[in-house]
Amino acid sequence: MxxxxxxxxxxxxxxxxxxxxxxxxxxxxxxxxxxxxxxxxxxxxxxxxxxxxxxxxxxxxxxxxxxxxxxxxxxxxxxxxxxxxxxxxxxxxxxxxxxxxxxxxxxxxxxxxxxxxxxxxxxxxxxxxxxxxxxxxxxxxxxxxxxxxxxxxxxxxxxxxxxxxxxxxxxxxxxxxxxxxxxxxxxxxxxxxxxxxxxxxxxxxxxxxxxxAQFSALLTPEPSRTPRLAALLEWIPANLGGDLSLEALAAQAKMAPRSLSRTFSQELGVGPGKYVERIRLEAARTLLQDAQASIATVARLTGFGHPENLRRTFHKHLSVSPQEYAERFGRPTFD
Incomplete structure (x- = not known):
């Protein structure tokens, strides 16, 4: 007993x-x-x-x-x-x-x-x-x-x-x-x-x-005021599928790459590469939650290219695969 x-x-x-x-x-x-x-x-x-x-x-x-x-x-x-x-x-x-x-x-x-x-x-x-x-x-x-x-x-x-x-x-x-x-x-x-x-x-x-981490928006909220980066931060989400390398971002911001990296660190506490990865991941999460596309399509639309790149990023930040995330938070089954 x-x-x-x-x-x-x-x-x-x-x-x-x-x-x-x-x-x-x-x-x-x-x-x-x-x-x-x-x-x-x-x-x-x-x-x-x-x-x-x-x-x-x-x-x-x-x-x-x-x-x-x-x-x-x-x-x-x-x-x-x-x-x-x-x-x-x-x-x-x-x-x-x-x-x-x-x-x-x-x-x-x-x-x-x-x-x-x-x-x-x-x-x-x-x-x-x-x-x-x-x-x-x-x-x-x-x-x-x-x-x-x-x-x-x-x-x-x-x-x-x-x-x-x-x-x-x-x-x-x-x-x-x-x-x-x-x-x-x-x-x-x-x-x-x-x-x-x-x-x-x-x-x-x-x-x-x-x-x-998968329930907490990557744990770190973005600062509400980024005066030197405001235009660039508005531009990035609209161009996730394109070239968002440091050089491309610096050209868009009309800044030298080193100056851009320093400004990102000062205003956001994170470098340009990590910031872009975070925004791409958030976009992929939204698409999977809303059941708007297959995993392969989500990877392409959000700039990850191949589904394997998306999978590695999900495991890195959320400790689950895109498939597992879609099954838990989305509606249908994905490819």
Whole structure:
């Protein structure tokens, strides 16, 4: 008989509601699937707040914490999850909470975070010497903790075997990656068939392809003002299938190639070649998502030429092939 596992998730003012409800629903659905199979539930879920009572989420509605985190018996918990939210700086400076997490770490079997919750674990020193990830927009902030090995494109760092992650203290990336993490925890607890059954019931991938880069517009938004390059940046998307070499761009901008490279670095933080590759990739993504052309045609229209060049660029930036991307985000099957 499976042991009863108590799963607790922290809640605090302006918490991201899906960081809490997404993972907890996975565990609840595992209970439902077990009941369908004539088996008893094995997860007991707890929501912990600063105090017992309603906790306002970043979505505006409240979740109700059953008790204060200070009051729970840590030894009774199997897994403790720390979600992200809008007030992470304040949470990272809450010495009482950080002390409590340090006390929790050796007493719970598993301690994990969702999204920017990794910043709290890092502030408590619990990620020192460990691999960690977080929401793509918080990767830089997490990287300020020099003792943490940050891998920004991971969906989560949980590995029950400890080969490519940690079975005890682990993190997950942006928002819905907490659901990926919870499915991995269910698989470790109850086996792959049960995790597949939960994923199927919730219409999810058990393991979705690629990392969070494929969902985050290449992680780096472009600056809104590029005065010396404005005309050229407007011209590039209209000429993706043509010659966009450094020399061609410099001629169009009426600048010397070296001056153009320097200006790109100053105004965009990236060289002309990488910028063009990014714009071509974004255009290819759009075409594949909208099911407007075959992969071969997309490669030609966006300046990659051969589908193999497109495939290499997709793997480089998104960790999936164009075919996999089209199947996940587009409508029909492509050539």
């Amino acid at each position: 499976e042991p009863i596992r108590h799963i607790a998730c922290l809640a605090f003012a302006e918490v991201m509601s899906l960081d809490v409800t997404g993972p907890l629903q996975v565990f609840a659905s595992a209970n439902v699937e077990r009941q369908r199979q004539g088996l008893p539930p094995c997860y007991v879920l707890h929501l912990l707040g600063p105090e017992a009572g309603p906790v306002k989420t970043s979505a505006g509605f409240a979740l109700v914490a059953e008790q204060a985190w200070r009051e729970i018996d840590l030894a009774s918990l199997d897994t403790l999850l720390i979600p992200g939210g809008m007030e992470m700086k304040q949470l990272c400076e809450d010495t009482a909470l950080l002390d409590w997490l340090r006390q929790a770490e050796p007493r719970v079997r598993r301690l994990g975070s969702i999204c920017s919750g990794a910043l709290v674990l890092a502030a408590a020193g619990l990620l020192d010497g460990r691999t960690a990830t977080t929401h793509w927009s918080d990767v830089e902030a997490l990287s300020c903790h020099a003792a943490v090995e940050v891998q920004g494109d991971r969906l989560h760092t949980y590995d029950p075997q400890g080969r490519d992650g940690d079975a005890h203290v682990f993190t997950s990336a942006g928002v819905t990656a907490g659901i990926d993490l919870a499915l991995a925890l269910v698989e470790a607890d109850l086996g792959r068939p049960m995790a597949l059954a939960v994923a199927r019931r919730l219409v999810l991938f058990l393991r979705r392809p690629g990392g969070q």
